[in-house]
Amino acid sequence: MESQSCLHIRGIDAVKHPKKHECEECVKIGSRWVHLRTCQTCGGTRCCDSSPNRHASKHARASSHPVVASAEPGERWLYCFPDDAYSEY
Numbered sequence: 001m002e003s004q005s006c007l008h009i010r011g012i013d014a015v016k017h018p019k020k021h022e023c024e025e026c027v028k029i030g031s032r033w034v035h036l037r038t039c040q041t042c043g044g045t046r047c048c049d050s051s052p053n054r055h056a057s058k059h060a061r062a063s064s065h066p067v068v069a070s071a072e073p074g075e076r077w078l079y080c081f082p083d084d085a086y087s088e089y
């Protein structure tokens, strides 16, 4: 299978996993989330684009942290926001 991953994803050699299974932003405002993503630059865990607040993509844009990993149990993939690149690991 040909890898379509970008340089950001290829530069990751150890995937960061969530410290807590919760969105750190939603917890502060008492909101809910659907799925969780862990930022591969700072290690923070935030909610996905199916969640009302979309904290993971907002954080990626605001902080220029391009790559997230799924924080859902059993899911093993990385996603780069600026390149719209997806890669399983």
Ligand SMILES: [Zn+2]
Pocket (backbone or CB within 6 Å): 006, 007, 008, 009, 066, 080, 081, 082, 083, 085
């Ligand atoms: Zn990228």
Ligand SMILES: [Zn+2]
Pocket (backbone or CB within 6 Å): 023, 024, 025, 026, 027, 032, 033, 046, 047, 051, 053, 054, 055, 056
């Ligand atoms: Zn959130």
Ligand SMILES: [Zn+2]
Pocket (backbone or CB within 6 Å): 039, 040, 041, 042, 043, 044, 059, 063, 065
């Ligand atoms: Zn980050």
